[in-house]
Amino acid sequence: MLENAFLIPLIPALSFLLILAFGKRIRGGQGAHLIGIPALGVTWILSLVTAYQWVTRVNDANEGGEEHGLARGALASVGKIGRAFVGEGGEEVEERHGALVEPVVKTLNWWSNAGIDFEVGTLVDGLSVMLIVVVSSISLLVHVYSSEYVKGDRRYTHYFAFLSLFTAAMLFFVLAENILQMVVGWELVGVCSFVLIGHWWEDQDNTNASMKAFMTNRVGDIGLLVGVVILFWSAGGTSWSIEHINAAALDGTMSHLVLLVAAVSLMAAVASKSGQVPLHTWLPDAMAGPTPVSALIHAATMVVAGVYMVARLYPVFYEGLSISAGGINLTAAAGGLTVIAGGLLAFAQNDIKKVLAYSTISQLGYMVMALGVGAWTAAIFHLFTHAFFKAGLFLGAGSVSHACHHSFDMKKDMGGLRKYMPRTFITFTISSIALMGIFPTAGFWSKDEILVTAGEGGYKLFLYVGLFGAFLTTAYMMRVIWLTFFGEHRGTHGEPHESPSRITVPLIILAVASVTAGFVNATVFGVSWMTDYIENARPHFPVLIHHDFSWSAAGTATAVGLTAAALSYLYFWRGMGPHGLTQRNKVAKAGYNVLENKYYLDHLYTGVIVKGVREPLAKSAYWFNQKVLDGAVDTAGRTAVSSGKFVYRYIDQMVVDGAVNGAGSAAEGSGEVLRGVQTGKLQQYGSLLFGAATVLAILFVILI
């Protein structure tokens, strides 16, 4: 499978075509899942086989077999290329470890141009293997879940078709061998997101949300286009290959300035796709789409595309933003800001999906921040665990809404649901605990690793940001659990009921994964599969530093989490603390207003920028077009006519009259006829034409 990884995106792509062709004929338009689920099942199995083979390959290489991997001796040269950072006081820096195995690259010629080959192919290494497992697993669960959740939908076929297409595009993106292919996959997942957010397009709110998602991503794509173009040319202008670009970023082919510009450009794309401040505003609106779509696309997979791109092209960012230098850099700052900005906004939402959306933004912030502080492995690890617990939370929210008449309003329609839907309650709570990062769930391990690396790698500030973010995360999730599952049921649509098994089984699976996924890299127990199999330790990759599991960091984080949990418990469950503060206190009220208005960013984008382009700018450009440019053309025509009349009346008639009397009257006659037919403009333009030709002819005579 390592060699034939192209099958993995190909199968869902075929599923898309099959559903489009035959979907409507199966079970009266309600049977598209009969194609989609098996196709995804096969994709999932193939992904697991690929992962297994990759692990075997790494193991073989580590057992001394040098046919695949680099000799361990190559480590010596590694140090010269990567710039390892050593902590203050000469802390012990571990030797470079991780997978030294060459990735499996397969390419075909896509097109050629001016002697440059554009390839299309697959790059299978630890990173892409992990992502295809995540994408196919979540997608399979979402397919199963959707077959219940969107049952009876008027566009059931269409829904499953695009779910398949999205999966194909995402896998194509993940397995991309080169950056051009990444651009293609990047845009295709974007368009699937557009289509699925606007799934119920009868309602203009939904289509506005999908437009906003697409447009915001397009804004980021300016950076993507510019970034990849810069990388391509400055890496030599001969190859798009990711391996080639990464090597060129480290061996000095590209100057620091070029890398800086490229990294900053690409960060714009990362910000839009992965919901980083200030381009995150589309993501909460994207919740207008069906909930399984939110789970798959807007929580677990597509939105991590930006994180994945940074991880893929890490040398570019590592060198361009001088990540090894410590202190502060754009990626870390954007991520850190997003952790807090997103976390705070989650408090001001009453829509359960929107809370989760802001939570996703905040968690994506963790990943980006981790990449910014050099914690590559931790970022990827967090991406991995987050996919499971956040998908679990979204699907749980969908299950809740399924029971509450498709409402997502926690304050109006929920409350007390733990009695009615115990399975949903338990799985949702487990996933929440994982999100809060409390021992021993998945979030604990991955978040801890981010914090440790930030703290030890010269990024102390981001350690505190991360801790504060953890506090916020716990508090807003406690609020969600309280509002949704505790207290009295506030809904007025009759008694809620537990969802059927095609909904609860995926929830249970994801809850189990939310607990266990963290153990793949529980370093304290000596398990470090992330490092062993996923991390890229070959020479043309920055040397990644690992710090031992730190009891103090883990202890602090846990203490912060538990404090937040305890305070929230007292506040919500026991009714203690300053309730209604935002009504009474001016400062608190102002703060709440800022949050409720989402930092006024939407006002800025929609009200100022979009409106500014649409109204004054476009209108004045059009005015210029009609009045000035077109006006000039018409004036030229009119002037020509009057000068023609002048010439005719005063020169022709008076001076040349006698000689050409007969001919003149004939011309006048035909001129009248033409004028009648052509509203008088032919002559104007005709004289303009010959006038211009004369001028140019004279110029030639003079100049040449």
Add this chain to the structure above:
Amino acid sequence: MDATGFDAWVLSLAVFLPLAGVIVMMLIPKQEEHTHKLVALGTTLATAAVGLYILINYDYGTSELQFVVDESWIDAINARFIVGIDGISMPMLILSMVVVPLCVIYSWNHIPDPGNPKAFLALILLLEVGMNGTFVAQDLILFFVFFELVLLPMYFMIGVWGGPERQYAAIKFFLFTLFGSALMIVSFMALYFLADGTAAGVTANTFDMRALPLAAQAIGTTAGLWIFAGMFMGFAIKVPMFPFHTWLPDAHTQAPTVGSVLLAAILLKLGTYGFIRIALPILPEAAHEWAPFIGGLAVIGIIYGALGCLAQTDMKRLIAFSSIAHMGYVMLAISTMTTFGINAAIFGMVAHGLITGMLFFVAGSLKERYHTLEIARLGGLLKVAPKMGWILGLTTMASLGLPGLAGFWGEFPAILASYNPAPGLSEEVFRTYMVIAAIGTVLAAGYLLWLYQRTAFGEPKEEWKDTQIDDVLPTEAISWAPFIGAFIVLGIYPAFLFNVTDPAVSKLVETISAVAGG
């Protein structure tokens, strides 16, 4: 090498078969409408069959002109009948040969008011003579004749079968273009007198486009710049480039559907084709001087066209403005004067022809159903005519440059090429253009999605409650399928086109840089 046997007749057939059709139609009375349709269809299909023959027998490995015929024509001025095609002209010729029969099929039940299929179809055939001729001509005078021949049928199509403002639009189109042509012919004359044909082994004064690149090296720098200016006006108006574009929205808005399609798909490309085929190789030094200026106008066109789109309330006029923006990418690519850029430009020309042509088809069909294209009054197309809604959606996506559809491969390589223009051109300037062009993609997504949201999404408006809105009709399906199929196939596997253009373009750029670089 000149072609022999049947190959020597192929290009002449490609050009003059439609003319034979016109002559046959002249002999048939006006009332026999069905016969006229059959003759027109038969002729254009026969021409397309010639295109198929070309596709099969074309030698894809070479950069040389093929199917060349060189016969004496007007000896007095040494204008010769020289035709031939290479990788630059072949895609355009095939595009024209395919689009015209599809337009005839579309017109089967869609002859616009005031009817008269005989005249309407004859004009389409005449148009094809001019378009095909322009793409195969290798002699400046021959090129000019065909280039101008196109004007007349289009003038009448707009002027007779157009919308309420048709007369103004038709005259504006005609005279604006003619104005450019007048300057262009002066430039051609100057080439004739100033270029030294003996250097290229032909007579001293020549219109032979094969010989002129070498012969024109005798022309001084200043003279070259002026000659280029004349050609620039001729071609830039046709493209159209900002600020010579104001004829286009009027012509497009007023033209009948098929007229708009042909205008967008083929006619605009005559301008860009002229730049690539004539202006650049014959006067590379002047082109080099002019390139930053042309690139500047191109990126202004990209942004300006997009802003123009955002200000529109009429769907057809919006699509017309989008043409200005899209042709901006093509011109930007040409102005880089690199192999990469010119390949991208040709791809962009074909892609724009297919995609915008398709947009005009849909707009025309909507107009027929709703009798208006006012965006505010449309809506819910996906509900009343789902197939049409899907087609519009797919075409919209293609137009905004979604990868996997053809538009992307015209747009992205154009942006890519402008990062690294030909040696001697200012990198700073062209990189600025690159960023502006990249910003243009956002605006493109903006106006196209806005258009789509207003026309296809939502609920149908009250006022159409009792109106019967048909979904895609058979003639529409037949005439649209090849367009859609082509822009999907080219989008997935762009090599089909790049492999054809690359050898010829590489040779062209070698010729250019040998002169301009040295």
